[in-house]
Amino acid sequence: MNEIVDQIATKAGISPDIAEKGIGMMLGFLQREAPDGPVTKMIESIPGASDLVAQYNGAETGDGSILGGIMGALGGGGGLMALGQELMTHGLGMGDISNLAKETIAVARQHAGDQVVDEVVNSVPGLSQFL
Secondary structure: OHHHHHHHHHHHOOOHHHHHHHHHHHHHHHHHHOOHHHHHHHHHHOOOHHHHHHHOOHHHHOOOOHHHHHHHHHOOHHHHHHHHHHHHHOOOOHHHHHHHHHHHHHHHHHHHOHHHHHHHHHHOOOHHHHO
16 A cells, blocks of 8 residues: 555655545545445455555544544534544645545546446535545
8 A cells, every 4th residue: 555655645745644644534434424335345446445444544533533523423514524624633735635535536446447436426425526
């Protein structure tokens, strides 16, 4: 996964450490919000992605973000807002988050294919506007 993280970090213009956390958090968010079948296939298709999800699974990392917990409890769009807030606490701006999301989805497409990734993206309300 290090090679993939480095590739995404370079294209997104952020440090590999922050990219690694962000990728894990984004994929963890998708794992919680998207239908199990397609999202599981997508994550398992990306080498090392399951490990990042286990390590950085968004609000479930226990980092104590009260806003993240509240927004996550609202569900749907609130979940997406909570993810953005969590990523901002790690030093990412909105442009960085958008770039990271686009590059992560591009890598997912390379490994899982357009059909699977489109099914995941289209199942999460509001997500497509960031990609």
